[in-house]
Structures are given as C-alpha cells and as structure tokens.
Amino acid sequence: MTQPVFQIEDLVIDLYTEQVSVRAVDTASLSVMPGEILAIVGESGxxxxxxxxxxxxxxxxxxxxxxxxxxxxxxxSLLNRSDRVLAGNPRVLIADEPTTALDATVQAQILELIKDIQQQEDIAVVLITHDIGVVASVADRVAVLYTGRVVESSTVAQVLTAPVHPYTQGLLASVPNLRANSNEVPKGIPGSSPDQSRLRTGCPFDTRCSRMLPVCATQRPALIPVPEDGIHVTACHAAQAELESA
Ligand SMILES: Nc1ncnc2c1ncn2[C@@H]1O[C@H](COP(=O)(O)OP(=O)(O)O)[C@@H](O)[C@H]1O
Ligand code: SF4
Ligand SMILES: [Mg+2]
Known part of the structure; x- marks a missing residue:
C-alpha cells in the first residue's frame, strides 16, 4: 500500500513563552499522499x-x-530526534500562506506555479491558507482546522459542495464567490475562537455554534467517517446525530 509522505497522528503541541502557555495543536491527525495537494484551511491562530x-x-x-x-x-519519524534533518528526498513541499496579502492576479499566478511544481517534480504539496476560497482551483483534498484540531476533511469537491461541520459551513458562507447567489451579503461566523490557553472539555466550537446540543458542552466530538463519501471525516455531535438518523 502507498505510504503517506507526511503524516501526523494524535499530535499535541503546547507552546510556552514567559507570558503564555498555549495548546496550539490539540490531538490533530492528517496525512498527505505522494503527489497530492492537501490544503489546510482555518482562521488565523x-x-x-x-x-x-x-x-x-x-x-x-x-x-x-x-x-x-x-x-x-x-x-x-520527526519527533524524538535532536537534529530533525531529513535524510534523502522527502517529496513534499510545504507552502505556508503563499498567497496571503497578494492581489488576485498574482495570487492566481502563485497557485499556478505551485500546481506546475507539483506536476513537474511529482511531489506532494501542503498548501496552508486562511482563505478557503483559494483551495478550489488547486487542491485535491482539504483539512479544515479549528483550535488546533481537524474538524472536517475530504476531497475539495465534497467539502465545498457538501460540508457537514457547522464551522466549515460558516467558513463557506463567508466566501461570496463560492455561493450560488453571489448577491447575498457574506454571513461569516459570529464570535471568535476561544482562548487556547484555557484547556476545556467539550467541543471548542460550542461558543459559536447554532446547532449545539447538550452533549457538546461535555464531550469532545471524535473524528468520524461520513458514510458513503469515501474519505470524508468530521468531528461534530450534530453531524453525527444526523448521519445516524439518516
Ligand atoms: N511564537 C509563538 N509564541 C506564542 N504563541 C504562539 C507562537 N506561535 C503561535 N502561537 C500560538 O499558537 C496558536 C497557533 O498558531 P499558528 O499555528 O501560528 O496559527 P495559524 O498558522 O493557523 O495562524 C495560536 O494560539 C498562536 O497564538
Ligand atoms: S460538536 Fe456541537 S458545538 Fe461542536 S460543531 Fe458540532 S454541533 Fe456545534
Ligand atoms: Mg500561520
């Protein structure tokens, strides 16, 4: 079986400075297969x-x-080693916000360039962006991040046309050119991300979620498969309840 070129599993990263301690990554898992373009999308922070x-x-x-x-x-393995220098030629390019702050024309050129490099070099690409609008034209797969966790992941087509997580749905609703009726005012997501220096139970999106259930306050939703959608996964109690009753 083909092995991923880059894979994290149950990754937790705590950051400490003199001022703060932050759980920046909170039990995140994802993998990137050879030659694929994976977009990682989420708000700043x-x-x-x-x-x-x-x-x-x-x-x-x-x-x-x-x-x-x-x-x-x-x-x-990248952990438990002092040098973190990779031998050989791991075939993955990580592009962290390569188009942020660029105008639309230059942004399109950079995305084309990334696609060209991916094809000519036959390497995998991790494309990091806070703008879900840029993934449609280049990525094969998307992982949506919220407070250091993957909340939904699937093919670009699935995530853009049939998102099941309330956060992904909110992200998409705030991108005018991805919606059918572009005269609508972008809705956005009310509120802001919770303080990641306070560790808490429950779903980290509960403070902003219109579909919150009682269980959301007490239990972390696990990443579960969305049936019949191949690689589609999501972490949401309401989505899980809907899938189970469907
Ligand atoms: N150098 C740093 N010192 C302290 N906290 C940091 C530092 N870099 C990132 N963080 C914190 O870690 C979390 C994740 O940050 P980051 O990975 O930079 O987010 P993103 O890339 O999605 O904008 C945030 O809460 C951020 O404030
Ligand atoms: S788990 Fe609950 S609070 Fe979290 S996104 Fe789903 S419905 Fe909303
Ligand atoms: Mg960043």
Missing amino acids: SGKTVMTLGPLGLLPEGVSVDIRGSAVCGGQ
Whole structure:
C-alpha cells in the first residue's frame, strides 16, 4: 500500500513563552499522499503553522515547544530526534500562506506555479491558507482546522459542495464567490475562537455554534467517517446525530 509522505497522528503541541502557555495543536491527525495537494484551511491562530512546521523543528526561537504524538515525513519519524534533518528526498513541499496579502492576479499566478511544481517534480504539496476560497482551483483534498484540531476533511469537491461541520459551513458562507447567489451579503461566523490557553472539555466550537446540543458542552466530538463519501471525516455531535438518523 502507498505510504503517506507526511503524516501526523494524535499530535499535541503546547507552546510556552514567559507570558503564555498555549495548546496550539490539540490531538490533530492528517496525512498527505505522494503527489497530492492537501490544503489546510482555518482562521488565523487555528494552528496551521505550528501543526506543520512544529514537527520539523521550524518554530521561532524564544518559545518552548512540547510535542507529543507522532509525525512522520518520508518514512522518518520527526519527533524524538535532536537534529530533525531529513535524510534523502522527502517529496513534499510545504507552502505556508503563499498567497496571503497578494492581489488576485498574482495570487492566481502563485497557485499556478505551485500546481506546475507539483506536476513537474511529482511531489506532494501542503498548501496552508486562511482563505478557503483559494483551495478550489488547486487542491485535491482539504483539512479544515479549528483550535488546533481537524474538524472536517475530504476531497475539495465534497467539502465545498457538501460540508457537514457547522464551522466549515460558516467558513463557506463567508466566501461570496463560492455561493450560488453571489448577491447575498457574506454571513461569516459570529464570535471568535476561544482562548487556547484555557484547556476545556467539550467541543471548542460550542461558543459559536447554532446547532449545539447538550452533549457538546461535555464531550469532545471524535473524528468520524461520513458514510458513503469515501474519505470524508468530521468531528461534530450534530453531524453525527444526523448521519445516524439518516
Ligand atoms: N511564537 C509563538 N509564541 C506564542 N504563541 C504562539 C507562537 N506561535 C503561535 N502561537 C500560538 O499558537 C496558536 C497557533 O498558531 P499558528 O499555528 O501560528 O496559527 P495559524 O498558522 O493557523 O495562524 C495560536 O494560539 C498562536 O497564538
Ligand atoms: S460538536 Fe456541537 S458545538 Fe461542536 S460543531 Fe458540532 S454541533 Fe456545534
Ligand atoms: Mg500561520
């Protein structure tokens, strides 16, 4: 069976500075297969950078990092090693917000360039962005991140046309050009991400969720498969209840 080129499992990353301690990555799992373009999408502060660069030892100085779980790149474990220098040629390119702050034309050029590199070099790409609008044209698969956790992941087509997690649905509702009726005012998601320096039980999205159930306050939703959708997974009690009653 084909092995992923980059894979994290149950990854937890706590960051400590003199001022704060933050659980930046909270039991996150994802994998990138050879030659595929995986987009990681989430609001600023959702853990995109720490989750991907943390295991590679590429976080800024002045912050202490405690990493648990597993992270593998090119068949080599990235954790429990002092050098974190990868031997050989792990065929993965990590592009962290490559189009942020660029105008639409240059943004399209950069995305084309990433696609060209992926095809010519036959490498996998991890495309990190806070803008779900940029993934449609380039990525094969999307992982949606919220407070350091993967809340939904599937093919781009599935996530963009049939999202099941309330956070993904909210993200999409705030992107005008992805919606059928583009005259609508973008709705966005009310509220802001919770303080990640306070560890809590329950679903981290409960403070902003219109579909919250009593169980959401007390139990962390686990990542479960969305049946008949192949690789589609989500972590949401309401979505799970709907799937079970369907
Ligand atoms: N150098 C740092 N020192 C302290 N906290 C940090 C540092 N870098 C990131 N964080 C915190 O870790 C969390 C995840 O950040 P990050 O991975 O940079 O988010 P994203 O890339 O999705 O915008 C946030 O709560 C952020 O405040
Ligand atoms: S688990 Fe509950 S609070 Fe969290 S997104 Fe789903 S319905 Fe909303
Ligand atoms: Mg970042």
